[in-house]
Amino acid sequence: MKLLIKKNFLFRNMNMRNKLLIIFIMIGLVPVLFFSAFFFQQSKSAFEDELGKYTMEISKQVGGRLDAFVQEMERVSNIIRFNPDVQTVLYEWTEERTSPSIYAERNVRSLFENIGNFRDDFKGIFLVTDRGLLVYNGTDEVAKLNYNFSESAWYQAVKEQTSFRLNTAHPQTYVKGEEVVTFSVRLTDNREFKSKGTLLIDFTPHTILRMSENIQLGKSGHVWMMTPEGEPVVSSQQMPDWLEDEELLREIQEEPSGFFHFEYAGMQMLAGFYTSSETGWKIIGSVPFEELAYGLYRIRTFIVLLAVGALIAIVFLATALSRMITKPLKVMERRMVEVGKGNFEKRLPVMARDEIGRLSISFNRMIAMLHRMNNEVFQSQLREYQQQIHLKNTEMRALQAQINPHFLYNTLNTIACIAEVYDRDEIAEISQSLSRMLQYSITGGLTATVEEELSHLQSYMSIVNVRFPMKFDLKLRVDPGIRRMRFLKLVFQPIVENAVNHGCAGVDKGHIVVEARFDGETAIFAFMDDGIGMTQEKLLSVQERLRTKEMDSDTSTTVNHIGLRNVYHRLYRLYGEQFSMTIWSKPQQGTKIEIRIEGGVADAKGVDRG
Known part of the structure; x- marks a missing residue:
């Protein structure tokens, strides 16, 4: 499953040209391979059937020769058994031989000689009566006249048959003992209608073997004959080892004729068989399949070459077709890239x-x-x-005017008065403080450390305390960890200045507290005074003006609150939704302004100073 998902993922991420190429190849190649395989399989099946039929016909041809031989022997046997002299021998023979019987024996022997002259494979013709008389014609061999045929099992089987019989090879023990094939038939006395003897016509085993010797079945194919019981007809002819397979042997024994395929010794074999109608013997031909299937292999080679040629053509056409389809898409893709760049x-x-x-x-x-x-x-x-x-x-022009012109004017007048009247050291202190304030205001970027902002505030309060001795008390409550944090410039001084000019106006002693601390990840800056405070209506008016974007047309309002409004909007632009400002105030109880920066402010070491 994972492999399938991986392959599907690779195909989805493949470029269109390769996708089309694969699809076209699959669409073209799969039918070619399918029909090639189908055509080859059908051709192979048909070829195997034809070869099987051919093998069976070979066996049938040998069987036809065998049947023709048996029929010929039947005709010869009929000539012999209906011969009058043979009938006389069967009817007249007694231990005291008469002239008719002796004459008849001589004529029978002459008949046997005449018949034997027609074939060179005869090994003798024997007439054996049930009383023991033996009349024969041999090949210069003397038969055993007193031989007891009844002791031979094959002879007993012959006597039990009433029809013609071609017996399997057996030793000719009644002559010299050589192996012969015997055609036999029981002889009947037509006068008494009784079986009184047996006719034996012996042949050399080669008579049977040569029926299949001139049959060409491949280069190494063979044809065998066996009895219905699976025994060889001629003992010198060795049966193939594959007939030891009981299943194959049973298939041959149960069917009169047919063919089949099987594997033997690592080779595909083809076998056909036929049952002789005259003898019941099985004629079997087998041959390695590849010896007859050279035509099939030529077809297979042709199909493979055809498939390879089709594959080359399909790949060529698929490549050209996929290129033709995807070329406009590639042009469009490159054009989209240019459009993405702004062209x-x-x-x-x-x-x-x-x-x-x-x-x-x-x-x-x-x-x-x-x-x-x-x-x-x-x-x-x-x-x-x-x-x-x-x-x-x-x-920015408004921010540059953060130092109140009235404050600068009053400060300069104060310096002048002190210098003329008192000739005191305060002149140096106020001058230095004013110098530091001006330098802090006009140099650097938009941000500074909390420590620098506090120093600017202290310079401002130094000047205020010179102007109003003992009137204002500034207390700083600052956590050490927040001093090195980067913060917006010119925030503390405008808020404290607002407390000095408005919050503590009219009081004998004003106390101002500035706190800076962390609450978790939130930076908190608080400014508190104990001045005159504001009514609820005025507090709401101040909060509303802080959040408006337009400047007021009222000059007095602008003068009184430009510092606080600038601080609010500058902080909002820098910190966005992380920033919040809250104002609490009540009449005669003072005012508290709290600034919160969610997530804290940046470390002074990690912020560009501009």
Whole structure:
């Protein structure tokens, strides 16, 4: 399952050309392979059937020769058994031989000689009466006249048969003992209608063997004869080893004729068999399949060459077709890459009116529309950007004016008065503090460390305390861990200045507390005074003005709250939704301003100072 998923994943991520190439090859190759295999299998099956039938016909041909031989012997036997002299021998013979019987024996022997002269494979013709008389014609061999045939099992089987019988090879023990094949038939006395003797016609085993010797069955094929019981007809003829297989032997014994395939000694074999109608013997021919199947192998070679040629043609055509289909897509892909880089000038060539051509037309329309929309968006963004630049320049100019001109004016008047009247050291202190404030305001980037912001605040309070001796008390509650954190510049001083000018106006002694700490990941900055505070209506008005983007047209309101509003909007632009400012105030109980930065502020070492 995992392998299938992996292959499916690889196919999905393959480029279109390779996908089409694989699909075209599969569509073309699979039918070719299927029909080639089907055609070869059908040809092989038909070829095997024909070869099987051919093998069976060979066996049938040998069986036909055997049957013809038996029929010939039947005719010869009929000539002998119906011969009058043979009938006389059967009827007249007694131990006291008479002239008719002796004359008849001589004529029978002459008949046997005449018949024997027609074939060179005769080993003798014997007439054996049940009383023991032996009349024969041999091949210069003397038969045993007193031989007891009844002791031979094969002879007993002959006597039990009433019809013609071709016996398997056996020793000719009644002559010299050589192996012979005997054709036999029982002889009947036509006068008394009784079986009184047996006719034996002996042949050399070669008579049977040569029936199949001139049969060509491949290079190493053979033809055998065996009895229905599975025994060889001629003992000198060795039966094949594969006949020891009981299943194969049973198939041959149960059917009159047929053919089958089997494997023997690592080779595919083909066997055909036929049953002789005259003898019941099985004629079997077997041959290695490859010796007869050279035509089939030529067909297989032709099919393989055809499949290889078809594969080459399919690959060539599939490659050309996939290239032709994917070429416009590749051009479109490269054009899309150029469009992604911002080049809207070029258009796709429309080379056809098919689906890809229509897609190219739609793509060109889309590019034109994107080009127009891109120009419109660019112009809109340019105008918006210009407005933002103008707004930021305005804000920056406002931020540069964080130090109240009235404060600078009063400070300078104070310095002048002290210098003329008192001639005191405060002049040096206030001058240095003012110098540090101005330097901090106009140098560096938008951010500084909390430590630097506190130093700027202390410089401011030094000047305030010179102007208003003993009137304001500033306390700092700052966690050591937050001092090195980076924070927006000019936040602490405007808020404290607002407390000095408005929160503590009209009080004898004003106390101002500044806290800076961490609450988990949140940085908290709090500014508290014990001044006159604000009513609920005024507090809501201040909070509402802090959140408006436009500057107030009221000059007094702008002067009183420009520092706090600037601080609010600058913090919001820098920290976004992480920033929040909360103001608490009640009349005659003072005011508290708390700034929270969710997630803390950046380490001073990791922030660019601008």
